[in-house]
Amino acid sequence: MKDPKGISSGPENPQRRTFLIALIAGMGGFIGFILGGSGLYYFLSPALRGKKKEWVDLGPLHNFKEGQPVKADYLQRKRDGWEVIDSSGVVWVLKEKENYVVFDSHCSHLGCPYNWDSAKEQFVCPCHGGIFGKDGRVVAGPPPRPLDRIPVKTENGSLFIMLEEKA
Ligand code: FES
Known part of the structure; x- marks a missing residue:
């Protein structure tokens, strides 16, 4: 879909849309993994490390x-x-x-x-x-x-x- 000036404003390519959704979901998953993993490490590391x-x-x-x-x-x-x-x-x-x-x-x-x-x-x-x-x-x-x-x-x-x- 194009506006009167000829600029594209909608998803013309469904593959591109699917790719962007997958990219955003992947980035969200990656950020969640990093934050969740570091939080879990913070809480579990004293128990896993053992006493010196x-x-x-x-x-x-x-x-x-x-x-x-x-x-x-x-x-x-x-x-x-x-x-x-x-x-x-x-x-x-x-x-x-x-x-x-x-x-x-x-x-x-x-x-x-x-x-x-x-x-x-x-x-x-x-x-x-x-x-x-x-x-x-x-x-x-x-x-x-x-x-x-x-x-x-x-x-x-x-x-x-x-x-x-x-x-
Ligand atoms: S503490 Fe019970 S016998 Fe020593």
Whole structure:
């Protein structure tokens, strides 16, 4: 269809119209895919990425006595932009010969902090009477599994434990 000046104003070619509709639909789909995909990635990426781990210094090796569990404090530092956040924690370290075993300081039952009874040579949890051997195995009480062990390494005369980075 042409106006009085001879300029085309309507769809003369149905194929062209179909092509333009398909092009617009395709562009809309592409934009929707990009926006939806990036939004989905934004929400799911923390779960998919998993937590990062880091080595945390527990101090010089000579702090830990042979055959006797020692309670050790640690400081974990997190940098968030210009802000530095320190958080502290406690673990139990057992040195046997040249090996170091580090136990999480929370009972494997419901997470209470437990203590070392040097007279009985056992870890004792005050909450529900859980008792663990020096090697962390369950001796008595409700704990369903041994004490949790934390990966360790020695480097430059110090002991390090591997922990999840603080969020
Ligand atoms: S929390 Fe330790 S025995 Fe229950």
